[in-house]
Each structure stands twice: as C-alpha cells, then as structure tokens.
Amino acid sequence: MTKILVTGANGFVGNALCDALRARGINFIPAVRLAKQDEQFAVGELSGSTKWADALAGCDVVIHLAARVHVMNDKSNDPLAAFRAVNVDATLNLARQAVLSGVRRFVFVSSVKVNGEETTAKPFTAFDEPAPVDPYGQSKLEAEIALKDLSRATGLEVVIVRPPLVYGPGVRANFLRLMQLVRLGVPLPLGAIHNRRSMVSLNNLVDLLIACSQHPNAPGQTFMVSDDNDVSISELLRMLSDAMGKKALLLPVPAKVIAGVAGLLGKADVASRLLGSLQVDITHTKSTMNWKPVADMQISVNETVAYFQAQH
Template identity: 45%
Template structure:
C-alpha cells in the first residue's frame, strides 16, 4: 500500500482527493494549516509550508507527495504587491515542500498547477503541453514560476516530478465564480448568454481526482506535464442549460450581442470575468489519453447535469 502525502488536504480538491485515495486503499496523510477539520481515515498534519522547519518529517516514508496547497484567485485583493504574495505561497512554499520530498527520497512529487499558465483564452488551436506559456494574471504567473523552479530543482534528482494543469474545476460545492454561477442558475433568473458560441474545456472534480490518482501510480507519468479536461468542450450557454436541467429548472437565455457584454464588463471593471464567461479556452488532453490511457469517468454534459442535481439537492436538504 502506497503512502501518499496531500498538501491542502482540507481544500475543495484536497478533501475529495484524500477520500478517493482512502477508498482505493492508499495510506493517506494530509497537510493542513489549521487542525479544524477531520477527514475519515486520513492522518492530518498541522504545518505552515511557508514557515515550519520540520516539513521533512511529514515526508518521511512517503511514496508520493501531491501538492495542492497554494494561494488561488483572490477577489478584491488589497495586498500592496499581490504578485509577491502569490510568489511567497505558490513558489517559495512549494519549493520548501519539494526540497523536503527530495531529502526524504520520496518517489514522486505531483504538482497541480493551472491552465492559466498557458493563457486566459485560446485562439485558433487548443492549448497543449507544447504550447508557449503565456500566464495572464498574478496567480498564473506564480504557478508558471513554480513550475520552472520545480523542474530545475528536480533535474537530476531521484524524485520524479509530474505537473498537471487543469482548467476550471467544477462540482456542486465548488468555490469562486462557479459557485456564484450555480446560485444564479438556481434562481432561474434570465441570463444574457443566448448569443454565445464560445468553447470551454472544463474538468469535473471527479475526473480530476481520478487523473491525479493515475499520475501517482502510472510509470509513464514520470517527469511529464499534462493538460487534462473532461474531453468534450462546452459553451457557457451549454453550461447554463445543463446545470438548469440537473436542477429541474428552465433556463432563460437572452441573446445579448457579445460586443455589448464586453462593453458592459469593461464599464464594470469585470474584464477577467468576461473572458471566463464569454471567450474560448480549449485544451488538447490527447497526451494523457495516449501516454497514460486516460479516459474521463464522466463526459462534460453528464457531469454538469449531475452537478446541478447535487447542488439543488444539497440546498433543498439544508
């Protein structure tokens, strides 16, 4: 039985990953900043990756480290130098954990990055592993810098490095903008996306954690970079309709021209939100399929309907 250490174990992805690995008979240990949670059959370790001096102790006897902990997008960030704060958490803390993993002779280190490293939107061709990185925001810049530093650190080391760049990760309890979209769709309020024909690659939480689990074990994942998605792309219009279907609601989509959506977003200072909702971001995940035999557990359409169903059931019960 492999021993896996998951950083950010109490987070949205971390908790689900820990539970999945336990169900597959892994011995799971999780790093959390504060011991305020419990995850069944997971040994939680209270560590501050930026400051703790005994990180190597958590890595002792570990076969694989999955590094999820980090600073994600922050709305209304009031930091004087946001990029430096992102670097402190996403770059420097990642390197501290990686050095501890190397020192403890951990077999493999899986770093979960972001497709934001490739850019905010794709153009004629989907993003692939060979695409030139074009990080678009402080968060994405810090993830790219972490990738580069980790590749340099692990070069020549016995510990193997695997980098995964997922797009939007969604589920009924997803945080951030997807959570806001779920709540708006649940109201049945008319939305101005009827004219959109963009294409977005997304990945369900279930598909992502299954892929991370594959990267923990598969020999061919050694020292590789992967972009991963549900395998079929959807428009924002599709997303709303599929979530509505799962919620048992009728979607009302008003055909507002893209130029007006763009203008309105600019006036409201919501350019990044406009890009996320209205522009295309497509991923070619064929490398994962070819090299690792990866197949998503659920397609995007089925997973989005199920997400809507789970969201409405959860909120009805509560």
C-alpha cells in the first residue's frame, strides 16, 4: 500500500492535500516545521542538512510542497541565495535522503514562474524554454534541474507540477484583496480589461497531485495545471460579485491609463498582474494522465467566497 510523505502539510495546499488523502484512505505522513497536532511530524527548518530519515521511514512517495514562497517587496539582502537555500538545497537534500530510504517517486510542486511572468502569443507549456524573471522562479527552475539530474543518476521517479495562482477556501494575497474590495463595494477601474489568466482551485491541484503520486505515466514528466477555464480580471470580479450576491462595480477605464497611473504611484508590478495575461496549456497533462479538472471554476469560486464571508 502506498505511503506518502507530504511536506508543508500545514500550508494552504498542504492542508487540502492531507484532507483529500485522508478522505481517500491513503496512508500519509504530514511533515511540518513545528508540530501542533499529534499526527504531524516535526522536521524543523528546511535546509540542506535537515534530517528526514525518520519521516521517510516506510514511505514510497514524497509530495514536496514546502518551500520559500514568492513574496512582495522581499527584504532579504540576497533574495536569490535565500530562495536557493530552501527551494534548491533543502529540496535536493530531501530527495537524496528519499532515495536512501527507498522512496520510488518524488512529486515536486514547482511554479508557473519557471516559464515566466506573462504570456502574449500563446499559453505556456511544459515544453517551452524556461524564462524565470525573479529569484523565486529561478530557484524553482534550479530545483527542477537538480531533481532531473538526481533521477538520471539514481532512478528516482521525479514528477514536476507547475501551478499558476492557486485559490480556494483560506486563500490569501491578491485573491483575498480582490474579495475584500468586492465585499466593500468599491468601484474598480477594470471593466475594460480583457486579459486571460489561468488559475487552479485547491480541489483540482490536489486531485492532480494525488494522480501524479500513483499514475504510471507520471514519472519523468512536467505538468502544467489549471481549471482549464481562463478568465479576464473583469470576469473574475463578476464571478466574485455573483458569489457574494452583489453587483460588480466595474468602470471601463483603458488599460493604458491604469498602467500609467500605477507607474506614477510605484505600483507597476501590481498593474502588470491585473492587466497582463498568464495562461497555461494543460493539453499534455490531460492526455498523459487521462486527467481533467474535477471541480468547476464557478463552484470553486463560490466555495472560496463562502469561506471568506464566514470569516468576516
């Protein structure tokens, strides 16, 4: 019977993954830095010297979620070094110990940021030349490369998944801020924005990760993942408004005007995420894994909003 080590088990995706594994009757070990529940396995800070042997005992699959995540306005003196320490060195350390413990498969949750920040002519695929533009994306790419090298040297089955924005109950950051603005009824100058953005709900990401832990076609593959329903920022805001039972207050301000004002305010990066497109093509994922998203996007948005409203 499969036994899975889940790292970052108390995080946003980790909690949902553990709930899904539990519901499916799949044996797993939830690894965290500091245990707050009896079932959790504390491993301390992630580094190139973290000891994993006890947590890995009896496991044949690792789903590696723990990471130093992308943060706005990073205050580190050397951001790339800080990201490398956790996302590259600690990941490779875990993978090497996994090999020694007899683990056969390592599912690594990377990021669409390995591909880049914005799409223009076509969606990103797993076969595109990587083009990360920030330290977080660069560190994830370096981890992917190191894991592939380890796989060739040891036979460890490596599977890489690159999610775009992940949302669901408990989501934070930009998605949370959008829900807060919609809830307040603030008029937003985004009614004329017709970009295309790929996102993935917790339910769909978790379902694919579990499939990657088991499917015979998964080893050696890199998979893009999304809800397979790309939306513009204005469409997303209308979905959020509908879920809250509100009328979306969207003003048709041209994108160039918004970008110009944002630039003057020092918020060009925020404008880029709101106005630009970032799409992923999941054709390879669906065909290779015989997989499709299990959760409808509007239903997932409704669930996310319901949780948000219950907290407020």
